[in-house]
Amino acid sequence: MVDKTCLRFSIEGSCCKKTRGQGTIISKILGMLKRSLLEHLALQTYCFIFLTILFVFPASCSLATPSAPPARSQQFPPIEIYLERTQGGNSQFYIPESANLLVGSLGDQNWEVLSYDRPELVSVLRHNAPDFIFTNSDLGAVLQRYLHYKHLLSFKNRVSNDAGKLSGSLIVISKNSDIQNLDELAGKKIGRLTTSSMAGWKTAVGEVTARGHSTQAFFRRVQSFPDNEEMINALIKGDISAAILQGCHYERLPQKLREELKPLEPREFTETRCLSTSELYPAWSLLVSPKVPEAMQQKALAALKNERALSEFGEWTNPAPLRDVYALLKRSDDELIEEFEPETWTNLVWKVRYPTLFVLLILFGLFIHDRLVVKEVAKQTALVRESLRKQWAIEKKMEAWERASIVSIMSSMVAHELKQPLTVIENYTQSLISRQKYGSGVISEEMLSFVLPKIEKSVLKAIDIIDHVQGFSKNRPLVLRPTDISKLLSKVTADFQAKNPEIKLQKNFAQGLVIDGDEFELSIAFLNILKNAAQAMKGQEAPEIEVSSAPAKEEGFVRVSITDNGPGLKPEEIENLRNPLQTSKADGLGLGLSIVRAIAERHRGSVRIEAGQTKGLSIILLLGRHIECEELSSKEEKSEN
Numbered sequence: 001m002v003d004k005t006c007l008r009f010s011i012e013g014s015c016c017k018k019t020r021g022q023g024t025i026i027s028k029i030l031g032m033l034k035r036s037l038l039e040h041l042a043l044q045t046y047c048f049i050f051l052t053i054l055f056v057f058p059a060s061c062s063l064a065t066p067s068a069p070p071a072r073s074q075q076f077p078p079i080e081i082y083l084e085r086t087q088g089g090n091s092q093f094y095i096p097e098s099a100n101l102l103v104g105s106l107g108d109q110n111w112e113v114l115s116y117d118r119p120e121l122v123s124v125l126r127h128n129a130p131d132f133i134f135t136n137s138d139l140g141a142v143l144q145r146y147l148h149y150k151h152l153l154s155f156k157n158r159v160s161n162d163a164g165k166l167s168g169s170l171i172v173i174s175k176n177s178d179i180q181n182l183d184e185l186a187g188k189k190i191g192r193l194t195t196s197s198m199a200g201w202k203t204a205v206g207e208v209t210a211r212g213h214s215t216q217a218f219f220r221r222v223q224s225f226p227d228n229e230e231m232i233n234a235l236i237k238g239d240i241s242a243a244i245l246q247g248c249h250y251e252r253l254p255q256k257l258r259e260e261l262k263p264l265e266p267r268e269f270t271e272t273r274c275l276s277t278s279e280l281y282p283a284w285s286l287l288v289s290p291k292v293p294e295a296m297q298q299k300a301l302a303a304l305k306n307e308r309a310l311s312e313f314g315e316w317t318n319p320a321p322l323r324d325v326y327a328l329l330k331r332s333d334d335e336l337i338e339e340f341e342p343e344t345w346t347n348l349v350w351k352v353r354y355p356t357l358f359v360l361l362i363l364f365g366l367f368i369h370d371r372l373v374v375k376e377v378a379k380q381t382a383l384v385r386e387s388l389r390k391q392w393a394i395e396k397k398m399e400a401w402e403r404a405s406i407v408s409i410m411s412s413m414v415a416h417e418l419k420q421p422l423t424v425i426e427n428y429t430q431s432l433i434s435r436q437k438y439g440s441g442v443i444s445e446e447m448l449s450f451v452l453p454k455i456e457k458s459v460l461k462a463i464d465i466i467d468h469v470q471g472f473s474k475n476r477p478l479v480l481r482p483t484d485i486s487k488l489l490s491k492v493t494a495d496f497q498a499k500n501p502e503i504k505l506q507k508n509f510a511q512g513l514v515i516d517g518d519e520f521e522l523s524i525a526f527l528n529i530l531k532n533a534a535q536a537m538k539g540q541e542a543p544e545i546e547v548s549s550a551p552a553k554e555e556g557f558v559r560v561s562i563t564d565n566g567p568g569l570k571p572e573e574i575e576n577l578r579n580p581l582q583t584s585k586a587d588g589l590g591l592g593l594s595i596v597r598a599i600a601e602r603h604r605g606s607v608r609i610e611a612g613q614t615k616g617l618s619i620i621l622l623l624g625r626h627i628e629c630e631e632l633s634s635k636e637e638k639s640e641n
Contacts, residue, residue, distance in 0.1 A: 078110035080130035085115045094313040095134050105303035131289050138198040140285035141322035146340040148290050155284040157314035159248050160272040164320030167283040168247040168276035169204040172261045182265050186218045188241040191231040194224040200246035206328035207278035215332050236260050248274035282320040421458035428455050468520040480516035485549050485558050492526045508548040513558045517603050525599040529562045529619045536566035552622050563618040574609050
């Protein structure tokens with residue numbers, strides 16, 4: 001037999017040690033673990049049975065004498081009954097007693113009764129669905145709509161003749177208050193019970209929202225009290241403007257207190273003997289899970305409906321409709337709706353509307369910023385293109401100037417080089433004319449065979465010199481030949497020394513420095529550097545130039561260094577000389593070094609400008625590439641062949 005007395009609750013909501021209904025935290029945890037283990041065990045059992053049918057049963061069919069499988073004992077999870085714990089009014093007595101009656105109707109089946117405060121109950125219900133639940137009509141309406149619980153019974157107390165018109169709220173004010181109607185309470189300080197949910201508080205909220213008021217705006221100054229006595233004393237003292245009482249609590253107050261109070265917009269209903277400011281709604285409900293068998297539901301109905309043991313408080317009757325309760329919760333945006341209502345895209349977007357709007361504003365700002373940046377980039381790109389176009393035009397002009405300046409720079413060398421072939425042509429021509437005029441008058445074939453090749457060779461040499469000048473000015477590709485740098489330097493310095501006897505030349509040439517190069521252009525580069533050095537030392541006593549050639553540290557290159565003992569330049573002036581059109585001369589164009597650099601680059605080399613070790617300036621040419629003796633010999637053999 002079930003010890004029913006063990007399920008009875010005291011006024012404080014506690015239970016004797018044997019009861020499962022009050023359940024401590026440890027018992028709750030154990031119960032949840034037990035349910036999890038049982039569900040896991042059931043899953044394993046189903047899997048084992050499925051595998052057995054799939055593999056064992058076909059094999060057993062092939063046996064001559066099949067044996068019946070041993071009977072397996074089945075374990076069923078306990079019937080779970082949840083109670084919403086209450087600490088005031090008669091419900092703290094008849095709800096536990098109703099649970100006792102329900103447990104008694106289960107017979108020998110396993111059962112488990114757990115009692116929770118409203119916040120705990122809502123949290124548990126979101127993760128676990130019990131078989132039966134005793135709760136107020138607000139939570140019952142939500143469970144019926146979203147978890148598909150069946151509303152089995154509604155409780156009707158003795159003060160009402162209709163279970164659907166039972167729970168309401170009465171708003172009272174001080175008898176000296178000048179408040180005339182409910183609308184005048186908006187924004188004023190209002191008292192409510194801490195423990196009241198549907199009865200009292202939510203019905204008052206429903207009445208206010210039905211009149212078009214916002215819950216947050218109307219009840220923005222609500223103060224909670226632990227009991228009616230403390231709340232009414234605060235109302236009489238003037239600490240609050242009004243107090244919300246649960247239905248029929250006003251009638252239970254002492255006559256002395258009622259004389260100090262005045263109901264606000266009281267209404268009388270034919271279904272009840274109590275005054276109420278709000279509409280009336282169902283109170284306590286018994287709901288059953290859809291998974292509970294119909295037979296068990298009928299047992300519960302038989303045990304609770306019209307049970308005389310509860311006649312002191314009321315009785316369980318046919319379920320009252322909960323649609324008005326749900327409408328009240330929906331209208332007032334009750335938190336129960338948010339707890340159980342499935343998320344929709346509309347709700348989700350509405351909840352995140354402010355972050356979404358913020359993100360959209362940021363994205364819009366980024367879009368505008370992007371458009372502005374694109375516009376500015378396009379503008380700057382156009383400016384850069386225009387600058388590049390102008391720079392390219394200037395570079396082309398500079399290149400033209402550089403090519404044109406070759407004439408003035410090369411003029412002395414061209415004149416010197418052309419003198420030799422022209423002198424040969426002149427001498428042989430004069431000789432032929434003299435023989436014809438003053439000789440026998442007939443020039444022998446032997447003489448012509450000797451003179452004409454000499455004249456032809458001199459003409460070709462002159463043409464070659466002119467072609468070099470034109471080729472450099474038009475930037476034609478070089479025709480590279482093995483060139484001995486030391487021998488070329490000896491020739492150039494000898495010519496320079498003849499024209500500048502006042503300058504002392506120190507020569508330090510390494511032998512065997514042969515590169516693929518153009519002798520004519522290299523001569524121009526060396527002569528240009530020597531002329532610049534002579535101009536830098538103009539008017540100076542004991543001018544001196546050191547010319548040296550050696551293999552460079554960079555493999556495959558020849559190093560030519562020309563250093564003067566002039567006044568030298570500052571580091572920033574040397575840095576400027578590396579740029580085109582920069583010069584240290586007052587009347588210079590800065591093209592000389594550009595031409596030298598162009599010749600060096602045409603010979604796969606480069607130019608460096610450095611300050612001298614003591615004074616003056618050093619121009620260093622790196623020319624490539626150095627030809628080994630074996631390679632030079634093979635080239636000479638090929639040319640001879």
